[in-house]
Amino acid sequence: MRSRYCAFAIGDARYLADTWHPRTRPSELTIDAALRWTGLRIVDTVRGAAGDADGIVEFRARWSGLGERGELHERSRFVHQRHRWWYVDGDVAD
Template identity: 45%
Template sequence: MIPEDSAPCPCGRAAAYGECCGPLHRGQQHAATAERLMRSRYSAFVLRDAGYLLRTWHSGTRPPAIDFDPGVRWTGLEVLSAGDGTPFHNEGTVEFRAHYRAHGQDGAQHELSRFVREDGHWVYLDAA
């Protein structure tokens, strides 16, 4: 379910969805940094927006489809570090911890994600 533009953004930034990840999800803007892309992708997982996730995945590592587990609910995001990935870079990394609740149990996914520019836009490459 897509949140109202005035709702808090799922990515955890102190901004409303309509000013944060919403414009990226709708294709009105592109992420200026690898971290912004990572945050918008986290929000897309929260919202189960497979189209956005696939569009922002590198063409060489993109899966054919995304199957969401209906028993998983993403509950919070911690960005631990970001390396390069600014508007002046072509590669970057973001280390994060994404919290979830799955089938009655709390858990977290810890990952160091790699991002690159493809056709001038940041895309998710893989986990290092």
């Protein structure tokens, strides 16, 4: 999760695509260069440890840009397959 946040922060779309599960990965991924990611707080984790097949990470990521500030609050789902963790999808909270 933290590595994906860092990829968003530095605009590394390739890393994001490479860590997105092929079943749910979008065909194109565009990162909004006008947004600056300014902080990440992990709120909760469910499973996701060594030996688990899946996991959930709830996080809040702060951003600023275009004269605004905001926060993305999401519960992300990950699966462990082929010796690595893959982002599957997430539910965005209000």
